[in-house]
Amino acid sequence: MxxxxxxxxxxxxxxxxxxxxxxxxxxxxxxxxxxxxxxxxxxxxxxxxxxxxxxxxxxxxxxxxxxxxxxxxxxxxxxxxxxxxxxxxxxxxxxxxxxxxxxxxxxxxxxxxxxxxxxxxxxxxxxxxxxxxxxxxxxxxxxxxxxxxxxxxxxxxxxxxxxxxxxxxxxxxxxxxxPILREEDGLAMSSRNVYLNALEREQALVLSQSLSRVAEWIRDGLTASQVIARLKESISRNPLADIDYVDVLAYPDLSRPDDRQSLAEMNVSLLFAVAVRFGKTRLIDNQLLNPAEVGADVCFAK
Amino acid sequence: MxxxxxxxxxxxxxxxxxxxxxxxxxxxxxxxxxxxxxxxxxxxxxxxxxxxxxxxxxxxxxxxxxxxxxxxxxxxxxxxxxxxxxxxxxxxxxxxxxxxxxxxxxxxxxxxxxxxxxxxxxxxxxxxxxxxxxxxxxxxxxxxxxxxxxxxxxxxxxxxxxxxxxxxxxxxxxxxxxPILREEDGLAMSSRNVYLNALEREQALVLSQSLSRVAEWIRDGLTASQVIARLKESISRNPLADIDYVDVLAYPDLSRPDDRQSLAEMNVSLLFAVAVRFGKTRLIDNQLLNPAEVGADVCFAK
The missing domain is CATH 3.40.50.620 (HUPs)
Structure with missing residues (x-):
């Protein structure tokens, strides 16, 4: 109707x-x-x-x-x-x-x-x-x-x-x-995606692609600042990507996780959040993960 | 029930x-x-x-x-x-x-x-x-x-x-x-009145008594600052009265009336508000008046 x-x-x-x-x-x-x-x-x-x-x-x-x-x-x-x-x-x-x-x-x-x-x-x-x-x-x-x-x-x-x-x-x-809805190639849906030109649109895929590797980095035993560094590195390989922020925070209180611990040891929801400009368009994306639920057992052998 | x-x-x-x-x-x-x-x-x-x-x-x-x-x-x-x-x-x-x-x-x-x-x-x-x-x-x-x-x-x-x-x-x-409710002698009712000792209680009457003269001062053709001065003078005659503020503002937007005009010329609700300490007790009182409704005609002869 x-x-x-x-x-x-x-x-x-x-x-x-x-x-x-x-x-x-x-x-x-x-x-x-x-x-x-x-x-x-x-x-x-x-x-x-x-x-x-x-x-x-x-x-x-x-x-x-x-x-x-x-x-x-x-x-x-x-x-x-x-x-x-x-x-x-x-x-x-x-x-x-x-x-x-x-x-x-x-x-x-x-x-x-x-x-x-x-x-x-x-x-x-x-x-x-x-x-x-x-x-x-x-x-x-x-x-x-x-x-x-x-x-x-x-x-x-x-x-x-x-x-x-x-x-x-x-x-x-x-x-x-x-939940976030994504285009078939992984780009998070956003009304602002319409601002992107073809090249920017292609390079913007680096956001979801980088975020998709977070679980793996957690299993590798990295701390918050190490995952942030990896995300920044991965996103920056892309020449058009102009990073506004990349951060890892407990969710939903948005407190900062203890950086002396590997994320894998934390049983708390963590928000991996990025904001990046492509040309004049600022895009955001994120992934919410509880390390205790991403099969992080191997890394406890540290 | x-x-x-x-x-x-x-x-x-x-x-x-x-x-x-x-x-x-x-x-x-x-x-x-x-x-x-x-x-x-x-x-x-x-x-x-x-x-x-x-x-x-x-x-x-x-x-x-x-x-x-x-x-x-x-x-x-x-x-x-x-x-x-x-x-x-x-x-x-x-x-x-x-x-x-x-x-x-x-x-x-x-x-x-x-x-x-x-x-x-x-x-x-x-x-x-x-x-x-x-x-x-x-x-x-x-x-x-x-x-x-x-x-x-x-x-x-x-x-x-x-x-x-x-x-x-x-x-x-x-x-x-x-509307404000008052004791028989004019004191505005307040839970804080219980703090007052007998002398303070007596002197606190100056608030309602002073405010009750506002209509008369409006008819006298006074401006806002002149009425404020009269109120302050009237309240201050009382040795225990420690004035926090005395003010006249348009109500309910609490904008300041034009002081080049006598209040009697204004057709707007005016709030005459006072806050005064008696000992440790801070009392407030006020009167809301629209000069156009207080029989202000005489003063237009200014």
Whole structure:
């Protein structure tokens, strides 16, 4: 069924509350917040929400306050017709597409700020980014009041930030992390991939290829800084790759693992995260691994 | 009917959702957040909520993060038995009394910060205070999910901050400001009045007495700074009064009125706010007036 397009907050609230009342409060609302230009990663979130909930709301909003000056706010790709096709095929019931004016009708003086988990990775590279994310996600949660919200693990730090915010502020919503979707050749799906020219697109494969070797390096008994060095080395072999960061952190608290220990000895989820520029396009990718689960037994012989 | 005491967030959510379901979503929830040691000002909020809503939730929580070091967190007055009596007499259905551990079970890294309207008055005197207020009110709103929340106008700046936060973050709650309640002699009711000794209690009357002359000074054609000077002069005649601030601001945006104009010429709500220490006790009081509504016609002859 074709999803309904709604552009006003009041109308969206009305539509959702009608749904809830008509079902005596027993059916749930799933929410997939996006910036649009949907790819199959987004579609997978919608399919999951649609399977889990009675109503699935997709939001498409390129949120200006999470872009720093000089970032790609103005050229961020948009294609509403294409997005509606993906939304329909993936089970969205309502597509909420507010204007900037609808979301920020007056000067905003309130900010939701999350410390610590925002200090490294993209938080360090993009000052203010996660304040903008936390603030708009809070607004959208208050508008949609979903039971569950679905986020892709490509933005692993975003999930860590939102999850912590939900805990700290007792938001009545369950955050559902969903796996990264990749193109057939391994490139993590991203709306920003459209910026890449053919050569950049080819060289960008080095991200997933390098990350895919992490399990092997863990089995080799390397420490965090040694794996970081290997990742940097592997990525840098590629002449177009301009590294923003490469890091290894415990997940989801994003604390730094003890570098005196080989990673293989750790029984904790570890996030191997990279951000690399190809030309003007900044791509991120990551892999989440628990060393205790990657067959690391050999290295305990150290 | 005796209200139910609930100390856990999970139980409170369960109780409220049972209420909502049993009424098919049509009855509303009113919420009165307090720090306890209830007086008739709090009781008036509860009575109003009880008249307006199907369920009234009172919270009692002395929120540590809104107190600065050296403030009166440790000695803030508490009396649960007395509070329960007021709650019962005033129509509260549920009294939520969480521990600090229940509200802050792990290190909090998320803050809701409101700029601008927090920069003057109590926000200037009590750094971090309104971040603490905005954060705990957000948490409580997310826990209770009320349709309406009731606040007393004695904390006029708090209402301005919370109202702006609700707008900026699209919180699905209506903020209902309620009038200041006063003792027979005019002292604004406050849990902190219990700190005053007999002499301080007597001299504290200067606050309401001085504020009661504001309408007259407006009719006299004074500007904001002239009224501020009169208020300061009137309060300072009192030897125990140690002024923290005296100010006049447009309400609720708390912008500064143009001092080249007499207040009588302004058709805008003005907040006349004072904070004064008597001994170790800091009291606040205020009066909200629209000069166009105080019979200011004579002064236009200036």
């Amino acid at each position: 074709k999803p309904v397009i709604i552009r006003s907050i009041a109308e969206l609230r009305h539509e959702i509350s009608t749904f809830r009342r008509s079902n005596n409060g027993h059916r749930t609302v799933g929410f997939v917040p996006t910036m649009g230009y949907l790819h199959d990663g987004h579609a997978s979130l919608l399919r999951k929400s649609s399977a889990d909930n009675g109503l699935t709301v997709l939001s498409i909003f390129v949120n200006p306050i999470q872009f720093a000056p000089g970032e790609d706010l103005d050229k961020y790709p948009r294609d509403e017709a294409r997005d509606m096709k993906v939304a329909e095929e993936s089970g969205a019931d309502i597509v909420f597409i507010p204007t900037v004016q609808e979301m920020y009708p007056q000067k905003r003086v309130t900010t939701v700020a999350v410390a610590e988990v925002t200090e490294l990775l993209c938080g360090a590279s993009r000052p203010g980014h996660f304040d903008g994310v936390a603030t708009v996600v809070t607004k959208l949660f208050n508008i949609v009041q979903p039971d569950r919200a679905y986020f892709g693990m490509k933005d692993a730090q975003q999930i860590a930030v939102v999850t912590r915010m939900v805990q700290d502020l007792n938001m009545p919503v369950e955050i559902v992390p969903c | 005796k209200p139910v005491i609930i100390r856990s967030i999970a139980e409170l959510r369960h109780e409220i959702s049972t209420f909502r379901r049993s009424n098919n979503g049509h009855r509303t929830v009113g919420f009165v957040p307090t720090m306890g040691y209830l007086h008739d000002g709090h009781a008036s909020l509860l009575r109003k909520s009880s008249a307006d809503n199907g369920l009234t939730v009172l919270s009692i929580f002395v929120n540590p993060i809104q107190f600065a070091p050296g403030e009166d967190l440790d000695k803030y007055p508490r009396d649960e038995a007395r509070d329960m009596k007021v709650a019962e007499e005033s129509g509260a259905d549920i009294v939520f009394i969480p521990t600090v551990q229940e509200m802050y079970p792990q290190k909090r890294v998320t803050t809701v910060a409101v700029a601008e309207v927090t920069e003057l008055l109590c926000g200037a005197s009590r750094p971090g205070h309104f971040d603490g207020v905005a954060t705990v009110v957000t948490k409580l709103f997310n826990i209770v999910q009320p349709d309406r929340a009731y606040f007393g106008m004695k904390d006029a700046q708090q209402i301005a901050v919370v109202t702006r936060m609700v707008q900026d973050l699209n919180m699905p709650v209506e903020i209902v400001p309620c």
